Amino acid sequence: MADPNKPAIDALLADLAAAHIGATFNQFRDAGPDDLPDAPAIRLANLRSYLDERLEADVVAVGEAAGYQGMRWSGIAFTSEFDLLRWGAPYRRSSRRARPWKEPSGTIVHGVLEELDAERRVILWNTVPTHPHLPAKPLSNRRPTQGEIAAGRAFVERLIDITQPRLLIGVGRIACAALPGAQYVRHPAQSGATAFRLGMRALLATPP
Known part of the structure; x- marks a missing residue:
């Protein structure tokens, strides 16, 4: 079906x-x-495949911004090259690195979604879908500016308008502040893993 x-x-x-x-x-x-030479196209194709697999998703969970160990390489929020290898085709790595990038927060996020059998129920996204890094330090993360948050929010709003989720989750304070109406869940970084797991379990307890 189209x-x-x-x-x-x-x-x-x-x-x-x-x-x-x-x-x-x-x-x-x-x-x-x-x-890799075609890395941007690989990452865009990864994101397209990810969204195609979640046509029936009823939840959108939005984090802060792309990170240097995860979305910077995979094209998918809270997702690293390690996750892409677990998922297999059509997903592809985009880095030349001998070992795939692995993001601690992403490992926690996907662990909870898999535990709840909710991988295909939830679309993961970021308030800023591109990578904020420190000057001259591409393999770093920094807090996005208010201007970057505002620009990124426009893409979140378009995604929400397209998918019409039953539930919108703000993962962390920045995402929740940027998205009125989002249900707050603690970000899994900086000792937030337990609170994140508890929050997601509570919000996703109701089946679609």
Whole structure:
């Protein structure tokens, strides 16, 4: 069956690939020295496949921003190359690194979703879908600016308008503040894993 949201998703991804969000690195447009030659296209294809697999998702969970161990390489929020290898085709790594990148927060997030059999129920996204890093330190993370949050929020709002989720979750204070109406869950980073797990279990206890 054809997906009626496909044109809107295609437009969203095309605009995301062309976006300039403050001083962030747009992993869907740009490549660095550790990237494969077609890395931006790989990451965009990963995100497209991820969304295609979640046509029936009833939850959108939004984090803060792309991180240097996760979405920067995978193209998917809270997801690392390690996760892509676990999932298999059509997902592909985009880095030249001998060992796949692995993100601690992403490991926690996917662990909970798999425990609850909710991987396909939940679309993971970020308030800032590109990578904020410290000046001259591409393998770092920094807090996004208010301007970057505002620019990124426009993409979140479009995703929400397309998918019409039953439940919107803000993972962390930044995401929750940027998205009125989102249900707050503690971010899993910085000793937040237990609170995150408890919060997600409570919110996802109700089946779709």
